[in-house]
Amino acid sequence: MSESGPKYYILDTNILLHEPLAFLNFQEHNVVIPMVVLEELDHIKDRQKDVSRDARVAIRALEEALHEATPEQIISGVPLTRITGEHQAEGHISIFPDYQLRQTESALSLNENDHRIIQTALQLQIDRAPSKVVLVTKDINMRLKAKGAGVKCVEDYRTDQLIDDIRLLAKGFYTFEGNFWDAVGEVKTEQDGRDTYHFISRELFPSLYPNEYLLDETETFAARVESFTDTHVKILDIGRERLMSTRAWGITPKNIYQAMGMHALLDPTQDLVILTGPAGCGKTLLALATALEQVVEKGLYEKIIVTRNTPEIAESIGYLPGTEEEKMAPWLAAITDSLEVLHKQDENMESSMNYIMNKANIQFKSLNFMRGRSIQNAVVLLDEAQNLTASQLKTIVTRCGAGTKIICSGNLAQIDSYYLTAVTSGLTYIVERFKNYHGSSTMNLNGVVRSSLAQYAEENL
Structure with missing residues (x-):
């Protein structure tokens, strides 16, 4: 030929x-x-x-x-x-x-x-x-x-396939070998309230994306890329201890990856936060806890909208009885499970959950009815995003109006769609498309924290 x-x-x-x-x-x-x-x-x-x-x-x-x-x-x-x-x-x-x-x-x-x-x-x-x-x-x-x-x-149709190997997918953080400061020469430092910013030569960074977190092999250094020019990079010096002390709705991170994820989730300047990682790494729990913190405690948003795709195991969600939210309940059990975890120490867990559902105005919505909507002043939790195509994710993200934060989470190892693979998933597509956008953050939550059994299963099955 x-x-x-x-x-x-x-x-x-x-x-x-x-x-x-x-x-x-x-x-x-x-x-x-x-x-x-x-x-x-x-x-x-x-x-x-x-x-x-x-x-x-x-x-x-x-x-x-x-x-x-x-x-x-x-x-x-x-x-x-x-x-x-x-x-x-x-x-x-x-x-x-x-x-x-x-x-x-x-x-x-x-x-x-x-x-x-x-x-x-x-x-x-x-x-x-x-x-x-x-x-x-x-x-x-x-x-x-x-x-x-x-x-x-x-x-396969490759026009919307941005990478050839899932190992090349942006993780949201970069780890330097050894001690970061040993490789740094001249540094200009600025103080803005409690925040410390450093201006460092761009030559030290092999690749660079906005809001990318920086780590090294010590137990102290942690920073985030704020902005950069052709010659210099402005980083926010956070420190691991400060990151690990992040708290939202009564929970604290169990590892540095969760800490960086929580830091991005709680940042009001980030309109899109993408969480990837294996089953049991805490994606849904972190998303829900930080959403409750910003809606109920800080009052930054008015409501929480929870949605995910509904795989057509039967015909559609219409075969289930009840309202739209009641129909969506079987697919959004992960959210109610996380709510139980957050309130398991309360004297009456069921009453606490009902109170928070009303106080935070948590709404369960189906993706089937998202087209044409305009969502204002809300936190949108999009769970199981790995099963969506690029065009479906575009439909959802473009629904977000002024004052809305969207949190996309998913595990690329658990794709249920007949036609999607890890490299063609909409989740992979959105990670690559938004890695250069200053209003978004991506975090790959390495490590399974659900249980030792879940971690062993993730690694060996």
Whole structure:
């Protein structure tokens, strides 16, 4: 196959549901939509689910690209440059009439939609040779079947994949070898109330992000990057002892990672805080404790909105009885569990929890009804964010209005979605996209503090 010249990208239905305008992201290359993909979009567009909106957007966009073309042009290819708006697409888009494919003894059964798409790729490999033909799908099993059937190039959709290895994901902190101050030469220091700031040469920092925490191998140094120029970095000298003494709603950190996370969570200048880490590292507990501290004790916000995605184990949350909050209760048990931990020493735990639920105005909301809302003066706790796509996370973050802080937490080792992996998860996407934003912080909470059993299970299972 020829590596030079335009390629032919065949899109699976899940690509257009993941990003309805995905066919505009292949630059000078050609995009092929099998007819069966249009049939699947047609079946999905009327479903009473959030994904139906994406199907309708994709259909309208395809209609804009093809509405003036003749049947012959639609099959041979229509220039994508005719679509208005900001995009870099310079190739052609075409519809492949896969219903014309004939069943052969060696071919996959054409009774299944996935097989018709794979057969389209196989046919185009013959028709378009020596040009490169690539099948693009987020379905892992379909990628395996396509390779087994003879499709030479099969890929995941990588436009929103920002890193190739999860080990490269920003952690929110950097640890220097040895003693940090031994490597520092001339230092300019400023005092602002109880805060001490140092101006240090940028040459000491291999990589640099706003609000990144700095540690060394001693038990005393801890700092945070406040700002930087081409020559100098301004850091806030916090100190480990001060970090470890952070307190919120009666709890204190059990390790330095929780301490840095709590420091970011309690900072009113941080509108977005992202917590990652293994099960049992304290993500939900820290988020809830710091939210209660800022709503009830400090009065910085008016309410707490708790939400997470609801995996479609059954149909939807509609099969559960009760109000929206009562329907969401099974999926948000982690929040009520954390509330019990925070109030287990009270004389009447149930009364305390009911009082705090009302005092902090804690509301359980479903992601299905977040689109179109504008959330003001609230702390939004988004739990299990690893199961969301980049577009879903964008929908949620853009709901946050003035005076709202959003806390996203998740464990990239516990992804339940059929089409997401650790590198394509929306949680990974948002960490990478916001690592250079001065109003956000990321913290990877290393270490399991739930129990020795949980820690052993995380490390050995």
